[in-house]
Amino acid sequence: MLDLINVSYDTLIPNNVGLSTDKRVLKALEKWHPGYINWWNDLIPDNFQKSLVYLRTAVSVDPKGWAKFDYVKMPEYRWGILLAPQVEGRTIPCGEHAGQPAWQEVPGEYRNMLKRLIVIQGDTEPASVEQQRFLGRTAPSLYDMRNLFQVNVEEGRHLWAMVYLLHKYFGADGREEADDLLLRQSGSDEAPRMLGAFNEETPDWLSFFMFTYFTDRDGKMQLESLAQSGFDPLSRTCRFMLTEEAHHMFVGETGVGRTIERTCQIMAENGIDDPYDIEKIRSFGVIDLPTIQKKLNLHYTLSLDLFGQEVSTNAANAFNSGVKGRYMESRIDDDHKLTNATYPVWDMVDGKLVRHEVPALTAINMRLRDDYSRDAAGGVGRWNKIIEKAGIAFEMKLPHEAFNRKIGVFANHTFNPEGNHISVAEFDKGVDEWLPNKADGDYIQSLMNPVYEPGVYASWIAPPKVGIDNKPGDFEYVKLHMA
Amino acid sequence: MSKIIDFRTDPSKYRHWRVEYAGEVATLYMDVDENAGLFEGYQLKLNSYDLGVDIELNDVVQRMRFEHPEVKVVVMKSGKDKVFCAGANIRMLGGASHAHKVNFCKFTNETRNTFEAAEADSGQRYMAAIKGACAGGGYELALACNYIMLTDDSSSNVSLPEVPLLAVLPGTGGLTRVTDKRKVRRDLADVFCSVEEGVKGKRAVDWRLVDEAVPNSKFDAVVTERAQEFAAGMTAKASSGIALGPLARSISENGSVAYSLVEAQVDRTSRRVTITLHGPDRPVPASTEALVAEGDQSWMLRLAREFEDLILHLRLNELEVGLWSFRTQGDPEAVLAHEAFLLANKDHWLANEILHYWKRTMKRVDVTSRSIATLVEHGSCFAGPLAELIWAGDRSYMMEDEFEGDNRPLAAIRLSEGNFGAYPMGNDITRLQTRFLAEPEHVEALKTQIGETLEADSARELGLVTYAFDDIDWEDEIRIFMEERVSFSPDAMTGMEANLRFAGPETMETRIFGRLTAWQNWIFIRPNATGPDGALQRYGTGVRGDYSMQRV
Numbered sequence A: 001m002l003d004l005i006n007v008s009y010d011t012l013i014p015n016n017v018g019l020s021t022d023k024r025v026l027k028a029l030e031k032w033h034p035g036y037i038n039w040w041n042d043l044i045p046d047n048f049q050k051s052l053v054y055l056r057t058a059v060s061v062d063p064k065g066w067a068k069f070d071y072v073k074m075p076e077y078r079w080g081i082l083l084a085p086q087v088e089g090r091t092i093p094c095g096e097h098a099g100q101p102a103w104q105e106v107p108g109e110y111r112n113m114l115k116r117l118i119v120i121q122g123d124t125e126p127a128s129v130e131q132q133r134f135l136g137r138t139a140p141s142l143y144d145m146r147n148l149f150q151v152n153v154e155e156g157r158h159l160w161a162m163v164y165l166l167h168k169y170f171g172a173d174g175r176e177e178a179d180d181l182l183l184r185q186s187g188s189d190e191a192p193r194m195l196g197a198f199n200e201e202t203p204d205w206l207s208f209f210m211f212t213y214f215t216d217r218d219g220k221m222q223l224e225s226l227a228q229s230g231f232d233p234l235s236r237t238c239r240f241m242l243t244e245e246a247h248h249m250f251v252g253e254t255g256v257g258r259t260i261e262r263t264c265q266i267m268a269e270n271g272i273d274d275p276y277d278i279e280k281i282r283s284f285g286v287i288d289l290p291t292i293q294k295k296l297n298l299h300y301t302l303s304l305d306l307f308g309q310e311v312s313t314n315a316a317n318a319f320n321s322g323v324k325g326r327y328m329e330s331r332i333d334d335d336h337k338l339t340n341a342t343y344p345v346w347d348m349v350d351g352k353l354v355r356h357e358v359p360a361l362t363a364i365n366m367r368l369r370d371d372y373s374r375d376a377a378g379g380v381g382r383w384n385k386i387i388e389k390a391g392i393a394f395e396m397k398l399p400h401e402a403f404n405r406k407i408g409v410f411a412n413h414t415f416n417p418e419g420n421h422i423s424v425a426e427f428d429k430g431v432d433e434w435l436p437n438k439a440d441g442d443y444i445q446s447l448m449n450p451v452y453e454p455g456v457y458a459s460w461i462a463p464p465k466v467g468i469d470n471k472p473g474d475f476e477y478v479k480l481h482m483a
Numbered sequence B: 001m002s003k004i005i006d007f008r009t010d011p012s013k014y015r016h017w018r019v020e021y022a023g024e025v026a027t028l029y030m031d032v033d034e035n036a037g038l039f040e041g042y043q044l045k046l047n048s049y050d051l052g053v054d055i056e057l058n059d060v061v062q063r064m065r066f067e068h069p070e071v072k073v074v075v076m077k078s079g080k081d082k083v084f085c086a087g088a089n090i091r092m093l094g095g096a097s098h099a100h101k102v103n104f105c106k107f108t109n110e111t112r113n114t115f116e117a118a119e120a121d122s123g124q125r126y127m128a129a130i131k132g133a134c135a136g137g138g139y140e141l142a143l144a145c146n147y148i149m150l151t152d153d154s155s156s157n158v159s160l161p162e163v164p165l166l167a168v169l170p171g172t173g174g175l176t177r178v179t180d181k182r183k184v185r186r187d188l189a190d191v192f193c194s195v196e197e198g199v200k201g202k203r204a205v206d207w208r209l210v211d212e213a214v215p216n217s218k219f220d221a222v223v224t225e226r227a228q229e230f231a232a233g234m235t236a237k238a239s240s241g242i243a244l245g246p247l248a249r250s251i252s253e254n255g256s257v258a259y260s261l262v263e264a265q266v267d268r269t270s271r272r273v274t275i276t277l278h279g280p281d282r283p284v285p286a287s288t289e290a291l292v293a294e295g296d297q298s299w300m301l302r303l304a305r306e307f308e309d310l311i312l313h314l315r316l317n318e319l320e321v322g323l324w325s326f327r328t329q330g331d332p333e334a335v336l337a338h339e340a341f342l343l344a345n346k347d348h349w350l351a352n353e354i355l356h357y358w359k360r361t362m363k364r365v366d367v368t369s370r371s372i373a374t375l376v377e378h379g380s381c382f383a384g385p386l387a388e389l390i391w392a393g394d395r396s397y398m399m400e401d402e403f404e405g406d407n408r409p410l411a412a413i414r415l416s417e418g419n420f421g422a423y424p425m426g427n428d429i430t431r432l433q434t435r436f437l438a439e440p441e442h443v444e445a446l447k448t449q450i451g452e453t454l455e456a457d458s459a460r461e462l463g464l465v466t467y468a469f470d471d472i473d474w475e476d477e478i479r480i481f482m483e484e485r486v487s488f489s490p491d492a493m494t495g496m497e498a499n500l501r502f503a504g505p506e507t508m509e510t511r512i513f514g515r516l517t518a519w520q521n522w523i524f525i526r527p528n529a530t531g532p533d534g535a536l537q538r539y540g541t542g543v544r545g546d547y548s549m550q551r552v
Ligand SMILES: [Fe+2]
Pocket: A125, A154, A155, A158, A219, A245
């Protein structure tokens, strides 16, 4: 009998999908595997490949205890294929097929739509690893380095998860797409990653924290909507990915939080009350709060662009066909078909922002983005608690969603972070206060000096409250290979 | 389904036609029984016709070829006094569903094409001897004959009154044959096609609408004389033919159909049918005498008859079964041997008829408004004439390498000389030429592959199949393709397929099926023709159709 909770290690690829009896897919995956290993080896600098990293590896999909921690060299990490357990009698949660049994095979009618969604999701997973490939060299501590690598190997596993679906359910086409996922490269001129935000390098650790907080959260929302898919294998895959994704956002939230905490601490130690006394604050080797706000503005708005057009036929089709649901679809109290429902969507009328009602079916993207914004606000509140506790008069804020947008109704219009429509001249005048400029970047870069001593942290960041796997403060999270 | 439309018939069942055989000349009388319409609700007055009348005509033409090879000239006449033929029955058209109208027109077009081609293919010339009114579909019957004689009695005439009278087109080849075959000047054709009353006598000759107008008193004599003349100019083929016996078939509850060599598994829920054609179940005839002795039981003739009947049956009776998959099973070498025998003896009348029959049957496939996928499986016999099915399909899928638990011979394609000319499409070039329109040299190169066993890798390399899949992918790829295919709009599929199938030169045939038919089918769904106040509904009430005056 197939054990669908515990992970089987009887094949090269750990899995809970009975791979050892599915020769067809096993063969395809084993053929894909060397290309993946090459990709990984070419990517991450060599000395880190040879280092021993204290990583968690999934051993079960039981939410109560799914991971075990141990030292492992990253190329030997057991990237596995893990699906959340099948829910007996699950039905398609939304759209015209709502209530029918969930599909266990790809319905031919929606094959291309499903494939496209899986390929787009799959493309983002390795992209972020590529964007973050050099950060190990400037890690502010071994603890942070370990977190970076944990996120990286798990993004790698997410790629595996998508490749598994392509191999298992999409035949020769699927195999071709899986190969192409290794062909595209973040930032490449030849074959860039599919989404713009995934082609920018992550230049420093504050960017990394912001990225994992804001952009991984976009990933989370996409996974949440795919977890509602009527195509059950996709739903199950995404449900398990979400348990891992939580850690990525934890890394982001605590990373930004610890940066803020350190700044507040330095300000207090040195009697600086004015958070805008930037020069003085920076002279102590920490990042001033206004600059952190600017980074927040940038990453939040870039992530909003990932949700696409507010009104979208593709999104409507995906929902109506039952291929993709809304955030927490099963907890929404409506007909799950959106036959006559409407949803308020931003629009520009005579240069003014208005929200007006459109058929809810076409506003699926807008709704998911609203859910995202609410979700993203939580961590910002917790950051403000840190500032408040230090008694500093400063508040981090999510900018208005019209600010700095390149996609959707706000694109080609200029707004300030409060959401006021302003002239291009006014925007140019204010932009240095709203978005990080070159000098800010240079300053942050100047702080990016590696700290490889166990238990020691770079000047600009506070240590964590608790260690990973409850390890003590001086635990050696990475046994560096120094060649 | 209310009632299955059966295309099988024989002279003992005819209600509408009779043939008088007199050596080299046969006279074909259209004498429609007005009370024997295929459906309720109309009378077939004035020699007007419905599908049932045409099913008989198709049978007449087919039997003329196989049962009466001694006939060189067929004179088409009316069995009624004052009318040659009034065309398709208007009440029938008014009451028929859109799908029925379209299918009816397609079948009547195919029948016109086949007796028109009988002169070139079978040495049988059809001529029309028109007495009385010859209107619309009646004149279209005459147009498909290769010689038209009109009596000059100051009232008999030919006309195409569809446009002014019914707000539809003379869609059974009428418009096309007037310009392309009769080569009537376009402005005169415009005049001719927009008046209700016809053209008679000398003017009909002057306008090239008929070949000859003959004084009424001498008409019958001159017709006989012409027929004799034509017959004298044509070579004799045989003194007697073979009998086409009744075609045995069984239809099960779920719609599946079985014959001796052809079977169709119908799956109405998933809107698909799998059609299997079996290779030879008997040896190649030792001689042409043996072929004649086998009669309607020789392999390729029986296969063609069964396959043709199935095509017609599925087209008319299984409207929602939108995806046909062709497969074959049998010995490919035997297929090649049977075909080689016919090709080697194509000067023999029966061998010739069988080859042309396969050509016509394949043409029926080409104009079938269903998605067609050909599955080249292990154990199949896609060789020579059966290989045509691959390129008639909108797509083809081939099995590659061995499949677990399948010990049938590996899927392979075998080309024959026949693939390079014996079975041209309606565009008058072969399916291979049509397929490789950009690379005529590739078609030449393929000739070097005749007789070779082309397994999946070579077949794919040579562009003979769309996809080849191994054991791992086969089932899923086919399933997903089929599910996707039947989920598309059938209208868009029909339009797309009809456009993609006929690359290359235009012929009268492609113009009839592509242009004339498409326009007619569009008009058939427009309220001006078929709406509650459209011309077809109002016909006979004395009130004209109420037209939207917008030009589209
Ligand atoms: Fe991920």
